[in-house]
Amino acid sequence: MKIASLSGIALAVSTLAGCYVVPLQPMPAGNTVVVPAGAAAPAVPVTFTARLYPANEQAGPYGVVPAVVTNDLNGRGHFSPVISGESFNGEATRVAGSSREGVANGAGNRGSFLNCRYTMNSPTLGTGNCRMSNGALFTMHVGS
Numbered sequence: 001m002k003i004a005s006l007s008g009i010a011l012a013v014s015t016l017a018g019c020y021v022v023p024l025q026p027m028p029a030g031n032t033v034v035v036p037a038g039a040a041a042p043a044v045p046v047t048f049t050a051r052l053y054p055a056n057e058q059a060g061p062y063g064v065v066p067a068v069v070t071n072d073l074n075g076r077g078h079f080s081p082v083i084s085g086e087s088f089n090g091e092a093t094r095v096a097g098s099s100r101e102g103v104a105n106g107a108g109n110r111g112s113f114l115n116c117r118y119t120m121n122s123p124t125l126g127t128g129n130c131r132m133s134n135g136a137l138f139t140m141h142v143g144s
Contacts, residue, residue, distance in 0.1 A: 052066075065082070066081065078090070083136075091104070100119050116140055
């Protein structure tokens with residue numbers, strides 16, 4: 001009887017010997033994710049800030065506009081500024097064939113829209129320009 005029990009334990013231990021546990025997100029105690037040894041852990045999206053500075057008379061009353069950019073590390077991300085109480089949500093993508101240039105577009109919850117073009121100087125730093133549907137122009141700085 002002892003030999004059968006020891007064999008079962010040895011089989012369970014040898015099955016798990018090639019695995020390790022990687023937390024993907026904060027989870028309640030007791031929940032774990034097992035990833036086989038040698039498998040790449042999934043990329044975790046990177047979130048950083050962007051600031052839109054007024055560049056013409058129409059944009060002046062808005063002042064500096066903060067935005068949040070979440071890069072999913074697959075050539076696109078989510079773009080979320082708030083301009084004068086209007087929340088814009090949209091997507092940022094890289095221009096085909098370029099690892100640095102991109103376009104970000106957002107639709108506002110009050111019917112406005114925002115179109116931006118940007119160039120990344122590093123994975124989290126870049127500059128660009130944005131035009132709001134009412135003609136307001138902004139200079140955009142991405143990153144800290």
